Amino acid sequence: MAAPDPRKTSSAPRDEAPPGPADSSRASRGDIDLVRRLLAGDEAAFTSLVAAHHGALLRLAQIFVTSRHVAEEVVQETWLAVLGGIGSFEGRSSLKTWIFRILMNRARTIGAREGRSIPFSSLEEPEGDTEPALDPSRFRPGGGWGRPPGRWDGDTPEKILLRKEVLGQIEEAIRRLPAGQRAVVTLRDIEGCGSDEACNILELSETNQRVLLHRARSKIRALLEPYIEEL
Missing domain, CATH: 1.10.10.10 (Winged helix-like DNA-binding domain superfamily/Winged helix DNA-binding domain)
Incomplete structure (x- = not known):
């Protein structure tokens, strides 16, 4: 998945990319540096981010939708939301937590649309x-x-x-x-x-x-x- 230039990508709504409540794993210097590189359109930075988290995101998405195909769609939309909303990242949690929270929101949205999701109340x-x-x-x-x-x-x-x-x-x-x-x-x-x-x-x-x-x-x-x- 090639990285579109975040500066030319429409920002995702803030409620799709929430920073989440503060936790003990606040953004590290590495996170902040990676965000700066993403904002500068660094494709290598995006590639490394995908390599680090794509598999884990897919495993988590598969819990909440009943098809691997739909789970892959959830993950793809998550990466698009990350690129579109990276400028809103505030560092109140780790970049990993922020990305996974986006995934959870996308799983909720896509699962409801497909009518096949496991309810989050579970x-x-x-x-x-x-x-x-x-x-x-x-x-x-x-x-x-x-x-x-x-x-x-x-x-x-x-x-x-x-x-x-x-x-x-x-x-x-x-x-x-x-x-x-x-x-x-x-x-x-x-x-x-x-x-x-x-x-x-x-x-x-x-x-x-x-x-x-x-x-x-x-x-x-x-x-x-x-x-x-x-x-």
Whole structure:
């Protein structure tokens, strides 16, 4: 995707490219330098930005629309909005957070237009929700483990992660998560986002993000245990 000159591109509406609430990952000097290069029409800067984030944007978009084709459209429109709105970047969050927030807005817009989106309300855990993080059958009636989880220490996880079939099971376990849990674990554990960054991108409270992440990790681990026990 060639980079059009941002100076000649109509600016995206501000509500499509929100800076988001301030977080601990404010714009770095590298971010500011990259923005200056983009404003100067530097195609190499745009190419490096796409290379750094395109795959992650596509993975996140696929959570909220039910077609890879639509997800790719979301990502393409995100990059156009980035170029059109880069002059409005205020540095109150990292450039990465700002771009991902644009993606979330575009996914909401395109998903509604296609009539096939997963509702964004699914990111929030229902109030009073009492879903256990672990299957209650694993505990004895009086408390304590009836069937304790397998050990994940030593060098076993490294050996497991090298096995193609188990990697496939990890991907499948993530795909089976509810949208909110999948989005949080994708950002935190696959894309390496910090807690504040994930909260800003998904517009979640810290408490809700922490609950979603804990439940997602617990479910993934539970689904992987049969494979671990066989090793």
